Amino acid sequence: MADTHxxxxxxxxxxxxxxxELFMNDIAAKLRHPRMTQPPQHPYRGxxxxxxxxxxxxxxxxxxxxxxxxxxxxxxxxxQTMDEAKEYIVQKAQEMSAKYVVRQNQPELDALDLxxxxxxxxxxxxNTDPEQYWRARAAEADFGIxxxxxxxxxTGSVTVLSAENKxxxxxxxPTVLIIIxxxxxxxxxxxxxxxxxxxxxRDQLPAGIHFISGPSRSSDIENDLTIGVHGPGIxxxxxxx
Amino acid sequence: MGxxxxxxxxxxxxxxxxxxxxxxxKAVRFTTERLRNGKKKASEEHGNWDEWRERGxxxxxxxxxxxxxxxxxxxxxxxxxxxxxxxxxxGEEAVKLTLDIAEHANAKSVVKSKSMVTEELHLNHALxxxxxxxxxxxxxxxxxxxxxxxxxxxVIPAIHKxxxxxxxxxxxEAGYTLPPDTTALAGFVRKKLREKFLEADIGMxxxxxxxxxxxxxxxxxxxxxxxxxxxxxxxxITLMGMERIIPSWEDLEVMATxxxxxxxGQKLTMYMSGITGPRRSEDADGPDEMHIIIVDNGRSLQxxxxxxxxxxxxxxxxxCLNACPVYRHIGGHAYxxxxxxxxxxxxxxxxxxxxxxxxDIANASSLCGACYxxxxxxxxxxxxxxxxxxRKVESGNGNKLESIGMQGFATxxxxxxxxxxxxxxGKLGQKLVVRSGVIKTKxxxxxxxNTYRVTPSLPKESFRDRWDTLDQELKQGxxxxxxxxxxxxxxxxxxxELEQKEGKGGHGxx
Amino acid sequence: xxxxxxxxxxxxxxxxxxxxxxxxxxxxxxxxxxxPTVQTCCGQPAFNSGYWKEARESAKTILDAFEDSxxxxxxxxxxxxxxxxxxxxxxxxxxxxxxxxxxxSKSYEFTQFLVQVLGVTDVGAAFPHKxxxxxxxxxxxxxxxxxxxxxxxQNVKGLELVPLPFAEDCCGFGGTFAVKMADIxxxxxTEKVDHVLETExxxxxxxxxxxxxxxxxxxxxxxxxxxxxxLAELLYEGVK
Numbered sequence: 001m002a003d004t005h006x007x008x009x010x011x012x013x014x015x016x017x018x019x020x021e022l023f024m025n026d027i028a029a030k031l032r033h034p035r036m037t038q039p040p041q042h043p044y045r046g047x048x049x050x051x052x053x054x055x056x057x058x059x060x061x062x063x064x065x066x067x068x069x070x071x072x073x074x075x076x077x078x079x080q081t082m083d084e085a086k087e088y089i090v091q092k093a094q095e096m097s098a099k100y101v102v103r104q105n106q107p108e109l110d111a112l113d114l115x116x117x118x119x120x121x122x123x124x125x126x127n128t129d130p131e132q133y134w135r136a137r138a139a140e141a142d143f144g145i146x147x148x149x150x151x152x153x154x155t156g157s158v159t160v161l162s163a164e165n166k167x168x169x170x171x172x173x174p175t176v177l178i179i180i181x182x183x184x185x186x187x188x189x190x191x192x193x194x195x196x197x198x199x200x201x202r203d204q205l206p207a208g209i210h211f212i213s214g215p216s217r218s219s220d221i222e223n224d225l226t227i228g229v230h231g232p233g234i235x236x237x238x239x240x241x
Numbered sequence: 242m243g244x245x246x247x248x249x250x251x252x253x254x255x256x257x258x259x260x261x262x263x264x265x266x267k268a269v270r271f272t273t274e275r276l277r278n279g280k281k282k283a284s285e286e287h288g289n290w291d292e293w294r295e296r297g298x299x300x301x302x303x304x305x306x307x308x309x310x311x312x313x314x315x316x317x318x319x320x321x322x323x324x325x326x327x328x329x330x331x332g333e334e335a336v337k338l339t340l341d342i343a344e345h346a347n348a349k350s351v352v353k354s355k356s357m358v359t360e361e362l363h364l365n366h367a368l369x370x371x372x373x374x375x376x377x378x379x380x381x382x383x384x385x386x387x388x389x390x391x392x393x394x395x396v397i398p399a400i401h402k403x404x405x406x407x408x409x410x411x412x413x414e415a416g417y418t419l420p421p422d423t424t425a426l427a428g429f430v431r432k433k434l435r436e437k438f439l440e441a442d443i444g445m446x447x448x449x450x451x452x453x454x455x456x457x458x459x460x461x462x463x464x465x466x467x468x469x470x471x472x473x474x475x476x477x478i479t480l481m482g483m484e485r486i487i488p489s490w491e492d493l494e495v496m497a498t499x500x501x502x503x504x505x506g507q508k509l510t511m512y513m514s515g516i517t518g519p520r521r522s523e524d525a526d527g528p529d530e531m532h533i534i535i536v537d538n539g540r541s542l543q544x545x546x547x548x549x550x551x552x553x554x555x556x557x558x559x560x561c562l563n564a565c566p567v568y569r570h571i572g573g574h575a576y577x578x579x580x581x582x583x584x585x586x587x588x589x590x591x592x593x594x595x596x597x598x599x600x601d602i603a604n605a606s607s608l609c610g611a612c613y614x615x616x617x618x619x620x621x622x623x624x625x626x627x628x629x630x631x632r633k634v635e636s637g638n639g640n641k642l643e644s645i646g647m648q649g650f651a652t653x654x655x656x657x658x659x660x661x662x663x664x665x666x667g668k669l670g671q672k673l674v675v676r677s678g679v680i681k682t683k684x685x686x687x688x689x690x691n692t693y694r695v696t697p698s699l700p701k702e703s704f705r706d707r708w709d710t711l712d713q714e715l716k717q718g719x720x721x722x723x724x725x726x727x728x729x730x731x732x733x734x735x736x737x738e739l740e741q742k743e744g745k746g747g748h749g750x751x
Numbered sequence: 752x753x754x755x756x757x758x759x760x761x762x763x764x765x766x767x768x769x770x771x772x773x774x775x776x777x778x779x780x781x782x783x784x785x786x787p788t789v790q791t792c793c794g795q796p797a798f799n800s801g802y803w804k805e806a807r808e809s810a811k812t813i814l815d816a817f818e819d820s821x822x823x824x825x826x827x828x829x830x831x832x833x834x835x836x837x838x839x840x841x842x843x844x845x846x847x848x849x850x851x852x853x854x855x856s857k858s859y860e861f862t863q864f865l866v867q868v869l870g871v872t873d874v875g876a877a878f879p880h881k882x883x884x885x886x887x888x889x890x891x892x893x894x895x896x897x898x899x900x901x902x903x904x905q906n907v908k909g910l911e912l913v914p915l916p917f918a919e920d921c922c923g924f925g926g927t928f929a930v931k932m933a934d935i936x937x938x939x940x941t942e943k944v945d946h947v948l949e950t951e952x953x954x955x956x957x958x959x960x961x962x963x964x965x966x967x968x969x970x971x972x973x974x975x976x977x978x979x980x981x982l983a984e985l986l987y988e989g990v991k
Contacts, residue, residue, distance in 0.1 A: 008345055012325060019328040020316055023483075023535075028309040030544035036310035044299035046491035047498070048292055068508065127525040134525040135473055139439060155497075155509040164523035168472045172465060190509070191494040197515070198490045202318050202455040207527050208472070209457075209515040216465040217511055218427060220381030220397060222404050223272045226427040229380055230434065231465025231512065256935050566921045570938045605932055607925025607939070608799055609888035624839075630801030639801070643927075647797050651805035654760070654791040657812060664764050679971060689933025693940055694968025697765055704758050704767035708786050711771060715778045722781030726869050730752055733868065734821050737856050 047191050056188045061153035062239060065186060068156025072214035073227050074235045085180055085238050086112045092178070092236065093118050093143060102126060102138050102174060103145035105165035109180075114145070126167045135169050144174035144232065148181040150193040151237075155213060158237060159193055162208035171212060177232035179212070183241035252605045255575040265401050269393075269572045272400050277563040277615070279506020287502060297499045298619045300492050301554035304453075308544070311453040311486045316535070318456025322518030325532045332362045332538045339364060339445075339478060342532055343373050346476045348442035352434075354460070354467035355379040356447025357395060357557060358480045358536055360579045361592075364445075375445075376437050378466040380430055387414060393573030393581060396504050396559035401572050434466070444470030444528065448481035449556070450496055451533075454489050457517040458533065461500060461510040468512055477519070477528035483535050484553040490515075496556060499617035503558040539592030548628045549591055554618045555584055561622060564615035567605055576602060583612035583622045590629055603629040661705065668699050755817050756784040757825035757858070760792040761960045769826050769960060772987035773861055777824075779990065780869055784824070790816035793833040794840075796926050803840060810837060814850050822868065823858045826983055827959050828890020831860045835893055860890055861983055862958060866899040872906055876989025879909030883952035885943070885966065887959035888921050900958055900982055907989055913950040917942075924965040940969045947977060954978045956985050 003011070028035045046052070056064065066076045079085050089112070093101065101123045103109050115123045124137050138144065146166070150159035158179050162168045171177055187193055190211075197205060216231030227233050249255045259265055284290040304311050316326050329335035335358075343351065351373055353359065365375040365386070377386040381398040385391065387410045392398030399407070408421040411429055419429055446467055450459040458479055460467045471477050487496060493515075501507040520527030543549040562568045562582030573581030578589040586602045589595075603626050612622040633639060653659050674680045680687065680696040687696060754777075762769045774784050794809035813834070817823045825831050835858075837851035865871050884904060890896045904912055923929065923939025943966055947955050955970075955977055957963045967979040980988075 005345060009325060012327065012341075013320075016325070016327050020313070020326075023328045023330075023537075024309045024313045027312065027483075027541060027544060030541055031306065031309065032545055033309075036307055038310075040303070040307045040310060042303055042488055044296060044303060045489060047494050048289070048296050050289070050292075072507075072511070132525075136439070138526075139435070157509055157513075162520075162524060162527065164521070164525075167524075167526050168468070169526045172468050172472060189494070190497055191491060194490040194494050194497075197455065197457075202321065202517070205455055205457065205515075205517040207516065207518055207520050207524060209517070210468065211509065211513040213509045213511050213513075215511070216463070218380045218464050219505070220379070220384070220399055221402075221407055221423045221426055222268070223275055223397070223400075224404075224423040226380075226423050229427055229431055229464040229466070230378065230438075230469055253932060253934075256932070260934055260938055566923070566939050567932075567935055570935055570942075604928070605935065607888075607921050607923060607928045607936065609921030609925065610892035611888070611919070611921065614892055627799055627801065630799070631803050632801070634801035635803075643800065644802070647800065647802040647805045650792075650797055650802075651808040654794065654797075654809035655812065657789045657791050660760070660791045667764075686930070689930050689937075690968070691972075692933060693937035693972060694965065695971045696968060697964065699764060700767060702767060704763040704770045705786075705788055707767055707771065708788070711774065712786065715774065716783065719778060719783055720781045726780065727752070729870065730822070730868060734752075741853065741856070 046195075051189070052191065054189060056153060058183065058186075061186050061188055062183065065151060065153040065156055065237075065239070068153070069214060069237050072156065073217070074156075074214040074237060076237045076239065079238055079240045082108065082112060082240060085240050086114065086117060088238060089114065089145065089178055090117050092176075093121055096142065096176065098142040098176070100124070100141045101143040101145065102141040102170055104147065104167065104170055106147055108147055109145065126170055127164060134167060135173070138167060138169035138173040141174040143176045143178060144170040145178045146171050146180070148179050148185060150196075151181045151186040152188070152190050152193055153186055154189050157190070157211045157213040160210050160212065161206045163206055168208040168210065171210060172231055174232055176234040176236070177212075178236045178238065180238045180240055183239050186239070252575060252577065252601045255577055256571040256605065259571040259575045264403060265572050266570060268403060269400055270569050272397060273563040273569050276397075276505060277560070280503055280560055280563065280615070283502040283506040283508065287498065293495065293498055294617055294619050297495050297617055298554065300487060300495055301556075301618050302551070304486050304488060305484060305544070305550060305553045308484070308486065311488055312483060312535070315451050315453040315456055315486055318454065319518070319533055320456070322456045323531070324456065324518055325530070327532065327534045329534055330537045332536070335362050335480060335534050335536045335538065336364060336367045338534050339480070340367060340371055342476070342478055343368060343443060344371065346442055348373050348476070350374040350376065350437065350441045351443040351445050352376050352378050352437055352441040352470045352474065353382075353445040354447065354462065354470045355382055355398075356445070356480055357579065358447055358482055359445065360392060361538065362480070362536070364480075376434070376441070378434050378437070378470060380427060380464060383430060383434070384410060387411070391574065391579065394559060394562055395557055395580065395582070395584070401574065438469045438473050441470075441474045443476045443478055444474035445478045445480070446471055448479050448485050448533075449500070450487050450493060451481055451485045452488070452490060452493065452515070453486050455517060457515045459493060460514045460516070461512070463511045465512060468514055471514065471516055471528065472526055475529050477531045479531070479533045481533060481535055483537050483540050500556050500558050503560040503615070503617040539594065542594055543591060549625060551620050552587060552591055552625065554620055555588070556618060558617060560615040560617060561612035564611040566609065566611065567607065571605075576605070578602070587622050587625045587629065603633070664699065664703050671698050752822075753820050754782055754784055754822045754824065755820035756786045757790060757813070757817065757823050757830065758786065759825055759827045759830040759960070761964070762826055765964065766960050766981070769981040769983055772981070773826050773983040776874065776983060776987045776990070780871065782869070785820070787816035793830045795830065795833040798833065798836060798840065800927050807840060810840060814847070814854055817854055818850070821857060822864065823854065824861060824864045825858070826861050826981060827961070828860045828887050828894050828896055829959050829961060831858050832889040832893035834858045860894055860896055860958065862899040862903055863894065863896050866902060872902040874903065874906075874986050874990055876986050877908040878985055878989040880953045881911045881913055881951065882954045882956055882985070883913045883915045883947060883950040884918070885915055885922065885947075885955060885957045885962065886918055887957055887962045890958050891919070896958070903982065903986065904956065907986070913952050915950055916946045922962045922965050924962050926961070929965065940965050944969045944973065944975070948975060952977065954980055954985070956980050956982050958982055
């Protein structure tokens, strides 16, 4: 190939920009209006009003989250402190003889000092060595440990956002996933979390926003439920605080 | 077996094969029943379902009505996020773009998560034609790919296969015998596809929703394979129908409320991912390069067509398939196209603007309206089927015999004395075939009907024959209506007249 | 007050007893029905098959018949539902469209009229039998008639109502569908009758003679003795 990859991409972009105009003009013509360049009035944005006003008190949120997460085959523990979370993780790692553990590179997790506590496991901290192929480290891990950025009681979901220190693979490739949820991040409705992304705006969004509502599953064979198809088959949600 | 074949030319012939496949019918019935009960339970538990449906419909209507604005906004934002956006007017263009990207990535293999658009484009075959291995990674899609078939359900692609058939397919792939046990089979697939994810050069996805205001794309899934293909390989290609747009993340709450509940009865799928551009330079995973191909392929033909524009509101939940009594008896392959069930019966001819197909697929419905009732965005599919039939007739593609029959219908029904004459003639004619009050002959036009039923004979007197006698009898001694009833009727008439004056006439009162 | 009977061609030709039961029952409330004889068929068979020109011919007889009626009542949710399609059928003809809108706003299915207009939910009938009920698709989905028939059935003395499994599933009639796609339609009606037999009911009651013709046809084909009745017949028999 004569062109470099970059030149080829530039060529594609020029073609795309030219086509974009034709494409949009064609849509406008078919809709029988002039090309719209100003935002239209959107009277039905988001959930119905009665729903936006809906909020559970904290204890109810914890109960509903727990019920939902358990109902899809996840595990939940209600803990008071991060020390208890550490104890819980260490115990599970021993129980299941976890050999490889990968965790996000966050101060709250540094403070747990799992590297010291998990004597029988090799603990890797995400993206601390630029020479590593981190996806492979996550793929070989028995345990992945993350801290939730948000959680939603109504759907029993946890949200994790990607960043330099927070790999998408950590919540995806290991066999067992442990998610620490500081209870003050647990909201009632999905919309409470989603609207933060609208408020943040395009250039503040991370590449990956992932809502996780339990272990990976499929019902594709005879509608028979199987847990742990591609993602983690065992998921612990630790509600702390 | 037979139901997977597309060799039969008509829906009717393919349906016949399916109807004679006892296993297929049982499997489809069992699963659709489970799914629709799940949906019923989930929507009732959530509450105010009709309000949510209405909201979903309004958001979709609004977006499509201003699609030039929102799609353009999405494209500009996605580009600002570092995505390479492309446009394909036709399926061929989309395939060409995909192959071009695959070649420039020096790709040997592509891992795919579930995408109906790529099914529509027959992309796997195209990739294989240039020596690129394309691997479906959704469990059901993987099974169908090994079997060399098309999905027979939008959400549960292998709905027509049992565990024994699946064990046989997977054993061939494994090179050793796998037991017909779901956990063992899924376990094999997990291991096998793990390798594929890690070695693939390209990850390919569809797109459930694209958020205009931030240029993000959203994927709903349960297995984690869509996350895999959008996290592990170096290059990501997303194929999205041009109508997948919603304005904002806030609007996503409504779609996330409607889609999983309608599809499988879940409150939310196990994973819902919003992807905003390729990996940031400091990130250690996610694709280096991300392409989004926006596909028209017949979609824009619905724009500005008042009878079919709402078709673009579809969120591909499959609820209409699960509710459809025809689908439950014949399964997806009988429809003979990528999209099956009620949505397929309307979408296929509409995307193709193919008059020949209108005849066939649009007739495979009793117009019972269960699809409309099940639809989370209230698409009137049962009405659209009638509009398709009408367009076929009015474009001169009607069935000759049926046209003559319908002209006869109009002649008889256009005038009540001709109808009376026909009834008298019928009473004479039926003497030849009536036995103990019913007609059982399987000759002539009654063949199809009488294969499953008997036909009642015409009574001695029709209602119109009897009316005068009946009327006279009842008029004598008719009692006075209760004043409260009388009053209510008068009020209703007054209200109606008032509404008509204000131009609000024609509304139902149910 | 002019209250008119829209008999529907099926009840006119095949089931005059249904029309009669309905007329006699309404007479008990002092409703004197008129029967304009120029009416023929609502046009649904042609409309659903795509022959709208032919459907209009037939629909015009209905518009003519009920031009000056205040209320139009029929023993079929499906045929009343067809009247709800008239505005679409005549959308390109402003004069006819106006007439179509007017007709739609005054058309009622039998139980809709009884419950919503007359305010009657108990006709004082007794019917000591085990009964199951098939809600027809068009009545329940186009007109939204769901609670009215149930209220009327539940208030019949001695009647034991057994729920029909998968009641809301179409019986497979669908007009010309039963002929064009005979095998699919046959599979649907066979399943419907399987469900009816599961209930062990003596009587199947419904609101639409087209669906009942279909279900009864399959019952008789299988030599099953379940009696099939329109709700108007059942109620009238119960008060006689």
